[in-house]
């Protein structure tokens with residue numbers, strides 16, 4: 001092997017939440033693991049920066065002190081609830097309170113959150129970290145896998161594709177193609193000095209006519225800053241030939257429900273865009289000598305656009321599965337199907353339900369009708385609060401109490 005080649009047991013491509021979670025799980029073993037990324041950390045990631053209670057909860061499984069470190073970060077802003085508002089000013093509010101407890105959503109720039117996880121991997125001391133390595137090609141060897149970059153080739157027994165929405169592992173080893181009905185386009189722009197909506201710190205979703213059935217958001221960050229953005233299915237973007245940058249700018253400048261709020265506000269960057277790989281379809285997410293994680297495996301909730309929780313969960317599941325691969329010395333397609341099964345056992349029920357709600361609201365009149373109904377009904381608002389962050393939301397929505405109040409009250 002020459003100087004430009006390096007040999008590992010496990011190659012983890014991508015050091016976002018999926019890759020770092022998997023690395024933290026494997027730090028408990030004696031395996032020789034490489035965590036590889038094209039960027040140098042801290043690095044930016046286009047996102048809404050909204051991190052659910054589920055994300056926060058999972059941190060304690062990755063490392064003992066991680067949840068505490070996250071909650072103490074000055075870059076993190078806890079939020080108390082969410083407003084949903086239409087352009088006709090119909091609205092409702094859901095506080096993040098569950099069975100008497102507050103389950104806050106935290107808004108934290110992904111640059112800071114991802115760097116917290118990345119630093120935790122560094123602290124473990126036994127994971128080889130390789131930054132500034134852009135993987136160009138994944139190749140198969142008779143007894144392993146190789147990852148080819150510009151100046152170096154890395155070899156391993158198994159590769160973990162945690163390389164996000166444009167995963168080269170998914171494209172090259174599974175021949176994945178973009179399917180517009182299972183993919184969303186998203187924009188983000190950081191703002192300063194937006195007039196607050198209320199005394200507390202709340203998330204805001206706006207249902208804008210130009211964007212239906214997508215939505216526009218304002219998520220409050222510390223120091224009078226906010227993450228502003230929008231998301232809409234790519235099939236709608238191409239069908240309606242939407243110019244999302246223009247829609248975002250028009251909403252800020254002239255929407256009756258937003259104009260006043262942005263009067264003295266200033267964008268601190270140009271508008272940036274990135275795709276969301278939605279988990280609205282079951283897929284094959286592993287094969288001989290590879291597993292796909294997070295966005296590379298299309299695990300984003302199709303309704304809320306949240307993907308960080310499932311990225312971390314997939315990293316944890318993959319970590320446990322890889323330990324078994326080495327114990328049994330088995331990296332076969334058949335053996336790795338247990339990974340797919342476990343991922344969908346944990347996630348499919350909720351992803352399927354979100355897909356169903358997403359489809360239901362693809363009729364704009366129905367979405368507006370629902371918002372008006374919820375806005376006028378405290379029982380339904382309370383049930384929605386209770387369902388927040390439950391893994392069996394469908395049970396709340398199909399309960400006679402919810403249906404009766406939603407349809408007839």
Ligand SMILES: Cc1cc2nc3c(=O)[nH]c(=O)nc-3n(C[C@H](O)[C@H](O)[C@H](O)COP(=O)(O)OP(=O)(O)OC[C@H]3O[C@@H](n4cnc5c(N)ncnc54)[C@H](O)[C@@H]3O)c2cc1C
Nearest residue numbers: 014016017018038047048050135164186294295306307308
């Ligand atoms: C506009 C927008 C808003 C969103 N809002 C939210 C939100 O509010 N809350 C939420 O939970 N989720 C949100 N998401 C989804 C969330 O960002 C993703 O689900 C999450 O980042 C997935 O983590 P990951 O580790 O799988 O991938 P990523 O975070 O994308 O990490 C992938 C890593 O792989 C590296 N990489 C990629 N290709 C290569 C290569 N060829 N060689 C080397 N390295 C490579 C990248 O540099 C990156 O560090 C949003 C997404 C978008 C686009």
